[in-house]
Each structure stands twice: as C-alpha cells, then as structure tokens.
Amino acid sequence: MKLCRILIFGFLHMLSSNAMAAVCEFYPDNTMGNIRFILPATLSVPRDTPNGTVIYESPIVTLGTIPSSFKCSAVHSEGVRNTSGITQAGAQIFPIGNTGIGWQWIRPPSGKVWKGFPGDTDVAGGWGWNGSQHMLRLVKTGDISGSATIHSGQLGKFVAGEIEPLAMNTSGTRVVSQSCETPDVKVDMGTYNLSDFPKNGASAKEKYFFLNFKNCPTGINNFRFSFSPTAGSPVWDAENGMVNLNSNSTAKGLALQMRFSDGKSLKLNQNYIRKAPTAQGGNDSVGLQARFVRIEPSNAQMRAGDANAEIAFVVEYL
Numbered sequence: 001m002k003l004c005r006i007l008i009f010g011f012l013h014m015l016s017s018n019a020m021a022a023v024c025e026f027y028p029d030n031t032m033g034n035i036r037f038i039l040p041a042t043l044s045v046p047r048d049t050p051n052g053t054v055i056y057e058s059p060i061v062t063l064g065t066i067p068s069s070f071k072c073s074a075v076h077s078e079g080v081r082n083t084s085g086i087t088q089a090g091a092q093i094f095p096i097g098n099t100g101i102g103w104q105w106i107r108p109p110s111g112k113v114w115k116g117f118p119g120d121t122d123v124a125g126g127w128g129w130n131g132s133q134h135m136l137r138l139v140k141t142g143d144i145s146g147s148a149t150i151h152s153g154q155l156g157k158f159v160a161g162e163i164e165p166l167a168m169n170t171s172g173t174r175v176v177s178q179s180c181e182t183p184d185v186k187v188d189m190g191t192y193n194l195s196d197f198p199k200n201g202a203s204a205k206e207k208y209f210f211l212n213f214k215n216c217p218t219g220i221n222n223f224r225f226s227f228s229p230t231a232g233s234p235v236w237d238a239e240n241g242m243v244n245l246n247s248n249s250t251a252k253g254l255a256l257q258m259r260f261s262d263g264k265s266l267k268l269n270q271n272y273i274r275k276a277p278t279a280q281g282g283n284d285s286v287g288l289q290a291r292f293v294r295i296e297p298s299n300a301q302m303r304a305g306d307a308n309a310e311i312a313f314v315v316e317y318l
Contacts, residue, residue: 023072023074023162024071025072025162027069027070027126029067030068032157032164033129034169035167035168036168036169037170037171040224042176042316042318044176045144045176051140052140052141055101055140057138059135060108060133061133062131063134064131066130068129068165069126069129069165070126072122072126073124075122075123076121076124076160078158079116079118079120080117080119080158080159081159081164082116083156084155084156090116090119091115091116091119092115093139095141096155100141100142100144101138101144101175102139102141103139104137104139105136105158109133118159122160127165129166136170143177148174150170150173152170152171154169155168180284180315180317182211182214185211185212188207189307192204192292194304197253199294200297203257203292203294206259206289206291208261208288209289210287210288211313214283216276216282216283221276222274223273225313225315226269226272226314227313228269229312230310230312232309232310238268238269239265241257241265241266241268242295243309243310245307246310249309251304253296255293256290256311261287261288292307
C-alpha cells in the first residue's frame, strides 16, 4: 500500500470591517467650506523691514451658516495644509511661493495660530463653523525685490484627520518693497482754560500742521491713505474724525478732532487718494488741522489737566 500525503497551503486574511474606516468624516450633506479675505490692492513694505514683521492683519471675518460640519471618532491630527507653498509640520508661518511673504491663520478671540499639518491633535467629537471667527495675517519672511504678487485664490486648507473642512481664499494683492519717508508728527496743541469750552460741542482754536512724504522713490503714481484710531485713543466719532483722549491724559470731557487744513471733514478709517508728486519720486505733504472739542454736557464732569491723543496714519502706494 502506498501512502501519499496531501499538503494544502492557504492564507487566511482577517480584515476588520473598521480597519479602514476614516477617523474624521463630514456629516451628511456637508462638504469643504470656504472663507475669503478681501486684501488691499497694494501693500507697501519698507525695504529695511526686519523679517518676522507683521505687514498686514485683516479685520475679523465671522462665518454665518456654513454646511461644513464634521465629526471624528478618535483622537486625530489637525492643522493647515499650505497650498501656496510648502507645508512644514508644526510651522506657524506658511510661505507664499518665493514672494518673501508668509501667512498665518488666526482664530479670535483666543488668537490661536493654526500650525502646519500635522500640527496639533484633538479629541473625538463633532465640530462646525457657524459663528466662528477668523483672521489672516501676512508676515515678511524674506527679501521682497521690486514687488511681489499674491494671486487671487486659495492660500491653504484646514485639515482634520483625512478631510479638509475649510479653505482660506484671498482677493490677492501686490506687495511693493518701496515707500516714502513719513516721519512721526508731534503737534503742540497749546494751553487752554475750561472756560474756553463753555458748552457741549465747543471747540478750541485749530492747530495747523503737515504730514510729509519725503524722498519718495520712483514708480509711485498715487498715495492712498487713511487715519485710524489707536488702542490708546479709541474712536469717539469716526464720521467727524474724532478720537478720545488717551489713558495718560488727566483732562476730562474733551476729544481730539482732525480735519484737512481747508476745514473739510476727515473721516476715520476712510481711504483718500492723492496723486504722487512725480513718477520720478520726490516730496509731498498733506495739510491738516487738529482741535479739542468738548463732548461732555455736564460742567461737573469737566476736568482740567493734560490732554493727549494719538492717531495712526496708514498709507499705501499705487
């Protein structure tokens, strides 16, 4: 009798039905959303600006109802994938090509900066964007030769696990590495008595001064400028160019009003256009006036003392 052995070889592959399941996924009928920031047409950066300097920070954008909600079943990685340049894990500034400019995605009110994916981790749960706040910050990261263009379109995406729930887009801008010299201006407003402001709305005599543009380089056709309240001197009446006295002031009941030297109204946070002196550069100036105005109806609330204020001057070169 001859015996033979039958050898049978096989492979049994056990695959759990959950092994390939995504950690993060959109809720039904939800998909990637978009947020868009409108940038100024031109941003001017002085040539000697140090790397790391913030050259632009957008107003806060608050999202309304947006169908981009998602859920994650476990701890997962999150962060930003830079689509305008390289993505470095954990980085807080994302380069925009070879422009010498980088961008940051900021989350008010915490001021959190999202890092390059994978930058952080988060726990399991569900999230949505309704009512969330966002800011875009541009940072100088290298040399800007002549001008650099940030094209309209997508800068990057927020990533959670395997999905991309939200994309950041901009209108684009041109970053110009040139500027005029605009020295700070200190205006001595003089000395007054409380009796110089007999009633609410009374104003002191105007003080005239100039805001100078010196040694402007070639290639500038127009100035676009605006005046903005500062954290120290917040707005009182933007339509009439008025800010509060700063916290170092001991006088009470007054605000500072700015106008153009011909008496025309100057509105805060409004852009004004002025033609540059020549295409070959040169010097120019804007004539202004400032005065104190009483804003307190009650004489009992008026107080003598030091009266100081600051206003920021913002200029773009076109």
